Amino acid sequence: MDLRVRALETVLTQKGYIDPAALDVLIDTYQTRIGPRNGARVVARAWSDPAFADWLAQDATAAIASLGFTGRQGEHMVAVFNDQEQHHMVVCTLCSCYPWPVLGLPPTWYKSAPYRSRAVRDPRGVLAEFGVQLPAATAIRVWDSTAELRYLVIPRRPEGTEGWSEDALADLVTRDSMIGTGLARQPGSAA
Numbered sequence: 001m002d003l004r005v006r007a008l009e010t011v012l013t014q015k016g017y018i019d020p021a022a023l024d025v026l027i028d029t030y031q032t033r034i035g036p037r038n039g040a041r042v043v044a045r046a047w048s049d050p051a052f053a054d055w056l057a058q059d060a061t062a063a064i065a066s067l068g069f070t071g072r073q074g075e076h077m078v079a080v081f082n083d084q085e086q087h088h089m090v091v092c093t094l095c096s097c098y099p100w101p102v103l104g105l106p107p108t109w110y111k112s113a114p115y116r117s118r119a120v121r122d123p124r125g126v127l128a129e130f131g132v133q134l135p136a137a138t139a140i141r142v143w144d145s146t147a148e149l150r151y152l153v154i155p156r157r158p159e160g161t162e163g164w165s166e167d168a169l170a171d172l173v174t175r176d177s178m179i180g181t182g183l184a185r186q187p188g189s190a191a
């Protein structure tokens with residue numbers, strides 16, 4: 001795959017269709033500036049501020065934009081909130097649709113055929129492979145991303161974090177917890 005991408009990039013550059021410097025800027029932007037730390041800020045704010053959480057539930061696109069996170073692949077956002085009764089998990093069964101402004105670029109497994117098919121057929125089994133065991137009474141709801149709608153899972157706030165700052169809370173929010181294939185870290189566990 002690496003070779004194919006490089007060959008394609010070379011041909012497009014030689015034909016003058018792309019500027020390699022512009023590609024470098026794009027890649028750097030998504031690798032270093034835009035990533036799951038953005039989403040973690042959104043979750044930490046939602047945990048800290050009930051009014052923001054309500055806004056996020058009503059109009060996730062606007063609430064997320066208020067923190068400065070906007071852009072391609074995040075034009076229409078929906079936030080889904082985990083609780084004891086229901087756990088949400090996100091997939092794109094067709095391809096790899098993903099909320100770039102809040103999570104960056106999707107991990108390889110998210111784009112893989114096995115995840116895309118099994119997340120729908122056997123979400124509990126997939127979660128177990130990610131090391132997540134939910135109580136049998138917790139229902140799992142799987143959301144299929146589309147070219148229009150992108151989902152952000154708001155994981156449950158860990159217990160023992162009352163009074164924590166948003167910075168400290170954001171450190172507990174993992175990328176996978178915002179896809180629904182993980183949970184937020186417990187206080188005191190290794191980052």
Ligand SMILES: [Co+2]
Pocket residue numbers: 092093094095096097098145146147
């Ligand atoms: Co897709």
